[in-house]
Amino acid sequence: MKKDNRNYQYSPNSKSHRLEYPLIFDLIKNRSSVIDLGCGDGSLLSLLSDKGIKGIGLDVSKSAVAAAGKKGLSAIEGRIDSKLPYSDKSFDYAICNVTLQMVAYPEILLSEMRRIAKKQIVSFPNFAFIFNRFDLLVNGRMPRVMIPGFDWYSTGHIHQLSVRDFANFAKMLKFRILNRFFLYPKNKHFSKKLRLFPNLLAVEALYLMEAYE
Numbered sequence: 251m252k253k254d255n256r257n258y259q260y261s262p263n264s265k266s267h268r269l270e271y272p273l274i275f276d277l278i279k280n281r282s283s284v285i286d287l288g289c290g291d292g293s294l295l296s297l298l299s300d301k302g303i304k305g306i307g308l309d310v311s312k313s314a315v316a317a318a319g320k321k322g323l324s325a326i327e328g329r330i331d332s333k334l335p336y337s338d339k340s341f342d343y344a345i346c347n348v349t350l351q352m353v354a355y356p357e358i359l360l361s362e363m364r365r366i367a368k369k370q371i372v373s374f375p376n377f378a379f380i381f382n383r384f385d386l387l388v389n390g391r392m393p394r395v396m397i398p399g400f401d402w403y404s405t406g407h408i409h410q411l412s413v414r415d416f417a418n419f420a421k422m423l424k425f426r427i428l429n430r431f432f433l434y435p436k437n438k439h440f441s442k443k444l445r446l447f448p449n450l451l452a453v454e455a456l457y458l459m460e461a462y463e
Contacts, residue, residue, distance in 0.1 A: 255400065259313050260311065260313040285305065285344050295318065308330055309327065331354055332355070336366045370457075376412055376449065376454060379396065412449055431455070
């Protein structure tokens with residue numbers, strides 16, 4: 251049986267570092283309160299705690315919550331794309347880091363982030379990345395470029411959205427985009443001029459948003 255990441259299993263000592271972590275760290279003001287939705291093993295929350303940021307995590311995986319707890323973090327088990335057990339504007343920031351594409355109801359997730367926090371930070375892989383397009387065009391299959399080692403059926407990526415998709419989605423849900431960042435492959439061929447086309451060339455996008463009426 252090939253690899254399968256739909257169960258989201260973490261080891262007790264699991265620790266991760268992602269390229270977008272420093273960007274998120276810089277976006278959040280000192281002494282803020284945050285909730286990390288889809289917190290995984292708590293690595294991001296652990297990093298933020300070094301900045302004096304009070305945080306709580308929520309994840310559907312029992313092993314993720316256990317791994318976060320072992321780091322001395324507050325985390326609870328539960329779905330993030332349903333009504334959340336927090337009152338309006340309980341947090342300064344709600345974070346959903348590379349998890350939006352893995353939930354069944356992304357519109358509920360973003361609506362709840364809007365309700366419970368003053369600002370929202372969302373990141374996701376850009377499935378319109380050029381090599382994904384080539385993979386689909388040439389091989390006639392769901393692209394595997396961004397899910398190495400997995401097949402279409404054995405990954406938690408169930409909503410393959412693009413930068414353009416998200417921009418329209420955020421507008422529909424009445425979010426104001428305050429800042430955005432795009433991560434590109436470490437490839438010298440991607441010049442600064444080419445980076446004017448993030449929907450084609452970025453592998454990941456990160457947004458800071460707030461709601462408007």
